[in-house]
Amino acid sequence: MNEKIKKHIEMLFTAAPKTRKALDMKEEMTQNTIEKYEDLLSEGYASEDAYQTVINSIGDVTELFEDLEEKNPLCLTETERRKKAMLTAIAVGFYIFAGVVLLTFTLLEDSFILTGARIDFSLLGLVLAGVICIAPTCMLVYAANMYPNYQKKEDNLVENYKESKHASNRDKAIRTSVSAIIWTLTIVLYFLVSFKTSAWYVTWVIFLIGACVQAVVELIISLKTTE
Amino acid sequence: MSITSDILRGHTEAIILSHLLEQDSYGYQINKDIMRKTDNKYELKEATLYSAFRRLEQAGYIRTYWGNETVGARRRYYSITEEGRKAYKSYRRDWEEAKVTIDQLLK
Numbered sequence: 001m002n003e004k005i006k007k008h009i010e011m012l013f014t015a016a017p018k019t020r021k022a023l024d025m026k027e028e029m030t031q032n033t034i035e036k037y038e039d040l041l042s043e044g045y046a047s048e049d050a051y052q053t054v055i056n057s058i059g060d061v062t063e064l065f066e067d068l069e070e071k072n073p074l075c076l077t078e079t080e081r082r083k084k085a086m087l088t089a090i091a092v093g094f095y096i097f098a099g100v101v102l103l104t105f106t107l108l109e110d111s112f113i114l115t116g117a118r119i120d121f122s123l124l125g126l127v128l129a130g131v132i133c134i135a136p137t138c139m140l141v142y143a144a145n146m147y148p149n150y151q152k153k154e155d156n157l158v159e160n161y162k163e164s165k166h167a168s169n170r171d172k173a174i175r176t177s178v179s180a181i182i183w184t185l186t187i188v189l190y191f192l193v194s195f196k197t198s199a200w201y202v203t204w205v206i207f208l209i210g211a212c213v214q215a216v217v218e219l220i221i222s223l224k225t226t227e
Numbered sequence: 228m229s230i231t232s233d234i235l236r237g238h239t240e241a242i243i244l245s246h247l248l249e250q251d252s253y254g255y256q257i258n259k260d261i262m263r264k265t266d267n268k269y270e271l272k273e274a275t276l277y278s279a280f281r282r283l284e285q286a287g288y289i290r291t292y293w294g295n296e297t298v299g300a301r302r303r304y305y306s307i308t309e310e311g312r313k314a315y316k317s318y319r320r321d322w323e324e325a326k327v328t329i330d331q332l333l334k
Binding site: 021024025029032059064 | 253254255258259270272273274275277278281299300301302303
């Protein structure tokens with residue numbers, strides 16, 4: 001009979017969201033119901049009557065399930081998503097600007113050496129580009145942490161939940177593999193170019209470019225998911 | 228009869244808190260206690276009880292932990308927090324006031 005009670009509660013919970021809280025509540029309910037059932041038996045109830053009594057005393061569980069929805073902090077609202085896209089776009093802009101600054105100063109140095117100026121423009125450009133890079137990096141880290149890339153939804157219906165779960169997993173997998181490819185290519189390119197030109201002092205820019213490409217790809221993917 | 232069950236349902240949280248003032252407890256025990264104190268006339272539906280637990284937990288009035296029963300399934304116990312005690316006291320005051328008011332109005 002205990003199995004029958006468990007089965008009944010199992011059935012009641014099929015409509016519940018699949019969250020930790022729901023599982024806990026199911027366990028709690030099962031334990032309390034069985035304890036009550038056993039108490040009724042010891043009071044002299046016939047097992048079928050006791051079963052009916054405990055099942056009836058459970059009441060309407062649908063109101064419970066609403067509370068069991070875990071408010072998901074990972075779920076992005078439309079405005080948050082826009083904000084994230086905006087942050088990423090601005091960050092990419094900054095990176096490009098930093099690259100331009102660096103390039104300009106490197107070129108400046110060449111022309112000034114000809115005229116005999118002694119200012120180290122190359123170093124100045126490097127420092128400036130580095131400083132410019134601080135802001136977009138902060139922005140990207142912020143965007144990544146405050147609003148995670150992937151979306152996870154838990155809906156009332158089990159099917160909805162599964163579906164969105166599946167979609168978000170696929171989305172996440174795509175992002176992960178794309179960024180793996182980008183960074184592998186970046187490292188390969190870095191060593192290739194560096195050994196070829198021996199210009200180690202400037203080839204690290206390739207990593208910045210890698211970051212740019214990564215950000216752009218992220219942006220494209222998140223825009224696509226928005227659609 | 229039906230007035231009483233409605234009022235009971237409306238005060239589920241306070242009844243739970245009042246029970247937990249004495250000792251830590253779990254769902255069925257609280258319901259048994261209600262039945263004992265009302266001469267088996269009233270008991271709460273489990274669904275009502277559990278949604279009250281969740282609300283109290285969210286408000287920070289009770290805490291929950293799993294017991295380590297050696298036989299049978301483990302029980303989920305609840306204990307009252309300091310905020311819970313405060314909430315109970317103020318609820319108690321409100322209720323005394325309400326009782327007086329309703330008595331005055333129903334005379």
